[in-house]
Amino acid sequence: MIRELRHQKIIEVVTQKQGITVQELTSLLKVSAMTIHRDLRLLEEKGILQRVRGGVVIGRPDETKEEICGYCGKALPARTRVMLFGGSGQAVPACCVHCGMGLLRHERELSAGLTVDFLYETVIDLERGYYLYEPQIKVCCVPSVLAFADRGDAERMQMGFGGKLLNYEELKNCFIGK
Incomplete structure (x- = not known):
């Protein structure tokens, strides 16, 4: 499958499901996990998707990468973290x-x-x-x-x-x- 078509399909599936695992994408697109990782990296650099552990979610990295507290879920202030x-x-x-x-x-x-x-x-x-x-x-x-x-x-x-x-x-x- 041509890379641009794969990217379109990835965006379409992630948008529909709000997120998907690398394993699901490899099965769906019939390509290697490394190919999927490269595709996800490129799409994340463009600000379309955000890679998360084991998969990808829809959203811009600069909007969704804010670290949160592992206990209460709040953002991490600089003076108290x-x-x-x-x-x-x-x-x-x-x-x-x-x-x-x-x-x-x-x-x-x-x-x-x-x-x-x-x-x-x-x-x-x-x-x-x-x-x-x-x-x-x-x-x-x-x-x-x-x-x-x-x-x-x-x-x-x-x-x-x-x-x-x-x-x-x-x-x-x-x-x-x-």
């Missing part, structure tokens, strides 16, 4: 420390994580951070948790906005249990 990692290398994003702790509670294979310092937007290791739990600032999910790389910054923020200052282990106990 968290990235958790499991032993097999998978990465799961969270919109805030609150949701990151929720993921750690429910997803036992997740262990390590990074978050963002609330003041400076620098990346910090979750285990080395200081946290302001339930300050008067509501930035994302409730209860609010703000992360800081420096204890002094966290203490100054606490003076102005209240909340309880916790290290990682204390914070973990608030969400995961003792």
